[in-house]
Amino acid sequence: MSSDRRQEWQQAYQAALLEVDPAKLGDRISHAYAVIQAYRDEAAKNNAAVDHEGLSDALSNLRVLRREAGLPANHTDQKDPDNPATDR
Secondary structure, three states: OOHHHHHHHHHHHHHHHHOOOHHHHHHHHHHHHHHHHHHHHHHHHOOOOOOHHHHHHHHHHHHHHHHHOOOOOOOOOOEEOOEEEEEO
């Protein structure tokens, strides 16, 4: 896995955590989920070593952020990053 891909998910995650505009927060969270999922998928495909604990922590924090912001937990256009087989 390239460090660019790792940096990409970390930047998207950080952008969601630091977003102060409620109108943009949902999009930031969705984007972070998508980037993290793509990173995990690519890592699995390439049998690459990844920081599973860091990814799990990021996903957990995004769920808390979404809940605390009062955003809906389910999006029909998104998969659950913790359970790729389940559409949300």
